[in-house]
Amino acid sequence: MALPAVLPVGVPAALPISPQRLDASVQEFGRVGALPGGGVARLALTDADRAGRDLLVARMRALGLSVSVDAIGNIFGTRAGDGGTQGTVMVGSHIDTVSTGGLYDGTFGVLAGLEVVATLNDMGARTRHPITIAAFTNEEGARFQPDMLGSLVFAGGLALDEALALRDADGAVLGDELRRIGYAGQDRGPADMTAYFELHIEQGPVLEREGVQIGVVSGVQGISWHEITVRGRSAHAGTTPMAMRHDAGHAAARIVCGAHDMARTLGPDQLVATGYTRLTPNLVNVIAQEAVFTVDLRNPDNAALQQADAALLGIAQDVATQTGTDVTCRTLARFDPVAFDPACVNAVEHTARALGYSTRRLHSGAGHDAQMIARIAPSAMIFVPSVGGISHNVREFTALDDLVRGTVVLARLVADHAGATPA
Ligand code: HGY
Ligand code: MN
Numbered sequence: 001m002a003l004p005a006v007l008p009v010g011v012p013a014a015l016p017i018s019p020q021r022l023d024a025s026v027q028e029f030g031r032v033g034a035l036p037g038g039g040v041a042r043l044a045l046t047d048a049d050r051a052g053r054d055l056l057v058a059r060m061r062a063l064g065l066s067v068s069v070d071a072i073g074n075i076f077g078t079r080a081g082d083g084g085t086q087g088t089v090m091v092g093s094h095i096d097t098v099s100t101g102g103l104y105d106g107t108f109g110v111l112a113g114l115e116v117v118a119t120l121n122d123m124g125a126r127t128r129h130p131i132t133i134a135a136f137t138n139e140e141g142a143r144f145q146p147d148m149l150g151s152l153v154f155a156g157g158l159a160l161d162e163a164l165a166l167r168d169a170d171g172a173v174l175g176d177e178l179r180r181i182g183y184a185g186q187d188r189g190p191a192d193m194t195a196y197f198e199l200h201i202e203q204g205p206v207l208e209r210e211g212v213q214i215g216v217v218s219g220v221q222g223i224s225w226h227e228i229t230v231r232g233r234s235a236h237a238g239t240t241p242m243a244m245r246h247d248a249g250h251a252a253a254r255i256v257c258g259a260h261d262m263a264r265t266l267g268p269d270q271l272v273a274t275g276y277t278r279l280t281p282n283l284v285n286v287i288a289q290e291a292v293f294t295v296d297l298r299n300p301d302n303a304a305l306q307q308a309d310a311a312l313l314g315i316a317q318d319v320a321t322q323t324g325t326d327v328t329c330r331t332l333a334r335f336d337p338v339a340f341d342p343a344c345v346n347a348v349e350h351t352a353r354a355l356g357y358s359t360r361r362l363h364s365g366a367g368h369d370a371q372m373i374a375r376i377a378p379s380a381m382i383f384v385p386s387v388g389g390i391s392h393n394v395r396e397f398t399a400l401d402d403l404v405r406g407t408v409v410l411a412r413l414v415a416d417h418a419g420a421t422p423a
């Protein structure tokens with residue numbers, strides 16, 4: 001969509017969002033699931049997540065939004081348009097966090113949406129199309145896999161009953177947890193969307209390193225999560241000759257090192273990480289009988305990512321043979337790279353530049369709900385800098401000025417695409 005050359009009279013280029021109100025929102029949500037040393041832990045569908053959801057619903061209602069919750073627990077707050085329910089402009093992100101979360105990952109995009117609506121309300125502005133703020137369930141995938149679960153189900157990429165049957169590491173069932181916290185909804189989210197814009201912190205070092213104010217996100221790289229289980233044989237660490245050992249802990253370590261060596265051969269775009277490792281019986285003097293661990297592979301090039309997937313499975317098999325263990329691999333998530341809608345990406349870039357902000361295009365290293373919504377609506381993302389490129393860490397930080405700039409860009413995009421007019 002081309003942006004209006006002439007702004008409607010009474011709708012300023014930079015909508016007057018309130019930095020104080022935005023900062024207060026961020027600090028308020030930072031107290032929900034707050035960790036003693038700073039940061040937050042609101043793992044999906046825990047009591048802390050419920051508290052965040054309850055606060056969000058209350059804030060949406062206070063802004064006069066109509067709130068709906070769908071069957072996977074996605075929350076939608078909608079500001080009606082004059083022209084009926086067609087052509088909704090949706091913004092949003094997620095409010096669940098990893099267990100070492102910061103104040104901004106996901107939550108900032110949802111709170112910026114609230115700030116845009118609050119500003120339009122202050123202005124008495126009307127819009128031709130509805131505006132919906134979305135908070136999607138279990139974006140992080142830290143407790144239930146895959147990640148971006150709520151937006152994936154909303155976009156039709158995963159059957160609801162399959163999602164509801166997912167279990168966490170302790171065996172808790174997603175559907176039971178959703179009912180337990182009171183967010184197993186009956187509603188449906190917006191059916192007809194003009195565009196989806198997600199404002200998010202970059203979570204990497206690029207914008208800060210280059211001194212750029214706004215990231216124009218062209219797309220999201222491919223993601224491949226593997227859970228590998230190695231079965232060996234527990235034995236005494238002091239009496240068992242090395243040649244007789246079937247050491248699952250040793251095999252797991254060799255697979256992880258093999259994965260890192262393999263990634264290096266595929267070039268700097270191939271990323272690899274091991275997030276969790278569980279050994280059984282996990283005792284200092286017992287050779288591990290079982291190791292369960294994850295390997296997170298990412299690459300903007302899908303062919304290279306497929307090559308990495310295949311290579312990882314080969315490494316696991318070879319190590320199993322060499323260590324006399326058994327290995328099985330389970331895919332926890334596999335998403336191809338996604339390119340965002342060119343017109344929406346151009347609108348982000350044009351708007352940010354028209355507002356006088358410096359920009360640069362980049363793809364996202366992290367997964368986001370936008371990559372799922374892109375399946376059903378023209379979508380794009382706006383990044384603001386992360387200090388030190390740190391995220392998924394309680395030290396995550398983005399300066400208020402940067403939060404404000406991102407929110408002003410979001411507000412302009414919403415005003416233009418929803419057809420804002422003064423009272
Ligand atoms: O894993 C990711 O990239 C996202 O934080 N869920
Ligand atoms: Mn996020």
Ligand code: MN
Nearest residue numbers: 105140366392
């Ligand atoms: Mn995250």
